[in-house]
Amino acid sequence: MLPNSAWQGRNDFGALGYRAPCPPPGRSHRDAFYLSALDQPTSLALGVTRNRFLRAVEGHILASGELAGLYSH
Template sequence: MKHLITTAALAVSLVAPAFADTGFTLSSPDIAEGKQLDNTIVLNAFGCEGDSISPALEWSNPPEGTKSFVVTAYDPDAPTGSGWWHWVAFDIPADATALARGAGSEGGEMPAGTVQSRTDFGTAGFGGACPPPGEVHRYQFAVHALGVESLGLDENASAALVGFMTGANSLASARITAVYSR
C-alpha cells in the first residue's frame, strides 16, 4: 500500500506543474465567456447564415519556457460522438500575443510559420458555428502555450493528432467558452 501511495504522489507531482495557475489568460473583443456568438462568427452553410470570420484573440502571461502556441476552437456538443473541431492552428511563434479578427479565415493573415490544419469541415482555417436548430452548443476557443517550437506536423494533420501533440507539450492553456443557438 505504501508503494502505491508513493507512486500516486510521484505521478501527481509530475503532472501538477502543467496545470499550475500561471496567470495565462485569453481575451477577445469578439467573444465572451458564456455569451452568444454574433453572426460574424457563424458559418454560412448547413442552414446557418453568418460570415464565418474567426474572432480576434489576445493572450497574456504565458508561462516561462513557452516556445510556441496552439489555437483551437471546438464544439464538444456536436452530435458526432467526438465533438467538432472548428479551428486548429499551431506552431504560432512564441512572440505572438494575438490573432487579428479574420486571421484564421480565408484570406486572413496568421503569424509567419503558423500552420492551420484540417478541421472537421475537411479544410484548414476557421469554420463558424452552426449547431442543429433548437440546440445550444458551447464553443471553446483555447490558446495553449507549448514547450516546443514546432509540433512537427503539417496542414494535413487531423485535429485529434494536433490535440494529442498539444497535450503532450502543453505548459498551460487559457479558454473562453461562448455559446450559440439558432
C-alpha cells in the first residue's frame, strides 16, 4: 500500500505497480531502481510513462540515486 502522497507510473509491462525481477531462463537480466528527490510536487496523473515523468521533472531534481542488480535463474 502506498502513502496518500505517492503515485505510480506505468512499468515495462504497461501496468501500474511493481513486479519483482523475473529474468528469462538461462539469461542474466539487469534491473535498475531509480529514486529522485524533487523541489516541488508534480501534477502528473497516475499511470504516466517514464519518458513523460522525466520531461516533467527536468530541472527539479535535487538529488537522485540508482540501485541496480543482475538477476538470473
